[in-house]
Amino acid sequence: MPTLALIVNGQPVEREVPREATLLHLLRNDLGLNGPKYGCGLGQCGACTVHVDGVAARACVIPAHGVAGRSITTLEGLGNKEHWHPVQAAFEQAQAAQCGYCLNGMVMQTAALLAREPQPSEARVRAELSGNLCRCGTHVEILDAVARAAQLITNAQAGGNTLRLTPARESDLEALCTLRVAAMRESLEHIGRFDEARARRRLAAGFQASSTRHIEVGGERVGFVVVKPHEGALLLDHLYLWPAHQGRGHGSAVLAQVFREADVLGQYLRVGALKESRANTFYQRHGFALVEAAEWDNYYERAPQPR
Known part of the structure; x- marks a missing residue:
C-alpha cells in the first residue's frame, strides 16, 4: 500500500493509503476528523468542503494521493471554542444552523471567500454558496452570518473602534x-x-x-x-x-x-x-x-x- 505524506491542520501526516481512497475517507476514517461530512459523494452538496492550500475544495471527489505534499485545513483546524475563527463566531451569533450537517461546508466556503474578498456583495455571497445545499432552509440566517463575519474581519471592530x-x-x-x-x-x-x-x-x-x-x-x-x-x-x-x-x-x-x-x-x-x-x-x-x-x-x- 503506498505511503502518503501531507500537512493536515498545520501538522505533518504520513499514512499508508490505498490509491483509490478519497481525501474525505482519509480525513474521517483514518484521521478521525469529523468536520467534513459525507453527503452526496459527487462533489455537489458541499458538506465535505475543506481548504487545500487555502482554497475551498470538495474532499469527497479528491483522490487522497492527489494532494500529496499539500496543506489541508478542516473545520477543526479553522478554529475551536478557545479561538473561534470570525466566521465560526459569526455563524454562532446568527444561529445560522439547524441540523448542522451542511454547516461545515457553509463555514469553510465562507472563510475561503472572505480571505479573498473581505467585503463581498450579497450577490457574490449567494453565488459563492450556491453549491452548498441546506435542506433546513436557514439561508436568511446564513447571509446574516456572512455579513457579520465580513464586518469582524475587515473592520476589526472592538466596541466600534477601527x-x-x-x-x-x-x-x-x-x-x-x-x-x-x-x-x-x-x-x-x-x-x-x-x-x-x-x-x-x-x-x-x-x-x-x-x-x-x-x-x-x-x-x-x-x-x-x-x-x-x-x-x-x-x-x-x-x-x-x-x-x-x-x-x-x-x-x-x-x-x-x-x-x-x-x-x-x-x-x-x-x-x-x-x-x-x-x-x-x-x-x-x-x-x-x-x-x-x-x-x-x-x-x-x-x-x-x-x-
Whole structure:
C-alpha cells in the first residue's frame, strides 16, 4: 500500500493509503476528523468542503494521493471554542444552523471567500454558496452570518473602534519583546517549544523600527506587525496580538492591509510558522500556500493579486 505524506491542520501526516481512497475517507476514517461530512459523494452538496492550500475544495471527489505534499485545513483546524475563527463566531451569533450537517461546508466556503474578498456583495455571497445545499432552509440566517463575519474581519471592530497601523520607534523594543512572549506562550507551551529568552532574542536580533508597526484599536496598542523586504519579496516577519485581543478579527484585518500593500508593489508575501502551531492554519485560511517544510518550520507564500 503506498505511503502518503501531507500537512493536515498545520501538522505533518504520513499514512499508508490505498490509491483509490478519497481525501474525505482519509480525513474521517483514518484521521478521525469529523468536520467534513459525507453527503452526496459527487462533489455537489458541499458538506465535505475543506481548504487545500487555502482554497475551498470538495474532499469527497479528491483522490487522497492527489494532494500529496499539500496543506489541508478542516473545520477543526479553522478554529475551536478557545479561538473561534470570525466566521465560526459569526455563524454562532446568527444561529445560522439547524441540523448542522451542511454547516461545515457553509463555514469553510465562507472563510475561503472572505480571505479573498473581505467585503463581498450579497450577490457574490449567494453565488459563492450556491453549491452548498441546506435542506433546513436557514439561508436568511446564513447571509446574516456572512455579513457579520465580513464586518469582524475587515473592520476589526472592538466596541466600534477601527484598527490602524502606526510606526514603531527604537525605544519600543522592550515592550514589543514582552508582547511577543505573552502572545506566543500558550501556543508554544502546547507543543513544548516555549522559551522566553529565545523569543526575546529572536525579535531583538532583527529589530528594525522602520519595518515595525503597532496595531492600534481605538488608540490602544493591541499588537504589532513587521514586514520587510527579503530576497526580492516581502517577508511577514512577525504578527502578534495580546492574548485578550486574539480571536477578534484583528489579525485578519492586519493581513488585509498588508495584502493591499503587497499587491500595490506587485510583490510576493512570505511567512514562516513553527510546525504544529496554530499560525499554520491562520495563514492557510488567508490564502498562503505551503512552499517548504523544514525541520522546525513551515514556509508559506502568497502571490500578488491583480488590481
